[in-house]
Amino acid sequence: MLILLRTADARIAAHMTATLAEAGLRLVVELPYVADARMQAPEGTMPALHPEPGALVADLDLLAPSCPSDGADGNTPPAPPSCIPPGIPSGIPLVLLHTATARQESRRVRAAGLPASARLLRAPFAAGALVTALRAAGLTAPPGRGPLAAGVLALGDIVFDPVSGRATRDFRPLSLHPQERLLLELLLRRAGSVVHRADIARWCLDYAAPIPDNSAPAPHSPHAVDVLVSRLRRTLERAAGSGVPNSHGPSVPTGGTRLRTVRGVGYRLEAD
Numbered sequence: 001m002l003i004l005l006r007t008a009d010a011r012i013a014a015h016m017t018a019t020l021a022e023a024g025l026r027l028v029v030e031l032p033y034v035a036d037a038r039m040q041a042p043e044g045t046m047p048a049l050h051p052e053p054g055a056l057v058a059d060l061d062l063l064a065p066s067c068p069s070d071g072a073d074g075n076t077p078p079a080p081p082s083c084i085p086p087g088i089p090s091g092i093p094l095v096l097l098h099t100a101t102a103r104q105e106s107r108r109v110r111a112a113g114l115p116a117s118a119r120l121l122r123a124p125f126a127a128g129a130l131v132t133a134l135r136a137a138g139l140t141a142p143p144g145r146g147p148l149a150a151g152v153l154a155l156g157d158i159v160f161d162p163v164s165g166r167a168t169r170d171f172r173p174l175s176l177h178p179q180e181r182l183l184l185e186l187l188l189r190r191a192g193s194v195v196h197r198a199d200i201a202r203w204c205l206d207y208a209a210p211i212p213d214n215s216a217p218a219p220h221s222p223h224a225v226d227v228l229v230s231r232l233r234r235t236l237e238r239a240a241g242s243g244v245p246n247s248h249g250p251s252v253p254t255g256g257t258r259l260r261t262v263r264g265v266g267y268r269l270e271a272d
Contacts, residue, residue: 004053006030017208019127023147055139057092062185093137094118114124124206128182153188156257161222169239179204179230187269196266197225229267233259
């Protein structure tokens with residue numbers, strides 16, 4: 001599935017192309033100046049773009065460069081026509097990248113006349129967070145094990161709904177941080193297999209963070225992945241009502257499902 005990326009931040013494509021490709025998403029970068037040329041081309045002279053994209057991910061600053069000031073009565077002026085670039089199908093799932101607060105940027109989205117279905121994603125972000133935003137914007141995939149496939153994920157007594165973000169263990173709701181939800185989904189999709197630390201970093205940590213290999217920690221945060229796994233493990237243990245927290249041990253008894261540490265490699269979620 002093709003995802004059109006329109007951004008001035010070259011790090012996004014550099015860090016996420018391979019990770020998203022493994023998830024069945026082909027990232028195609030359109031440089032801002034190329035997109036601007038397309039938008040300014042006379043009607044009827046628009047060159048073919050490329051195979052029809054399934055979604056558009058773009059800098060909010062490129063689609064809505066400035067936010068119109070309020071009118072004299074204090075109300076936001078009427079929205080201009082949609083800023084979706086020519087050649088992009090109407091109704092396409094849209095994710096808008098921004099750096100300010102979502103509340104501030106939501107006003108810009110409305111003022112620019114961008115679709116109400118568009119989802120905001122604050123940069124920098126993780127590959128898993130981008131997929132979650134694409135899913136929330138309406139991008140779907142045929143049934144299967146890909147991250148956009150419909151259906152809940154379950155292993156043992158753990159159930160997770162990727163669409164709603166709700167997770168339960170033994171019918172008890174789990175209160176998860178967004179990064180923990182990304183990690184739980186990744187582990188469930190690869191249930192029974194070892195998930196390498198580097199894969200966890202690429203999927204759950206933002207693209208501004210250096211990616212560790214499996215033998216040496218990243219210099220910026222030596223234990224970022226391990227801390228994240230430890231947080232999820234404690235949450236699962238509390239919900240299970242059994243097991244002794246131990247973020248450094250190879251495995252922790254947690255009833256029906258174990259989050260096991262494979263030393264020097266990564267982690268595996270497995271059912272007893």
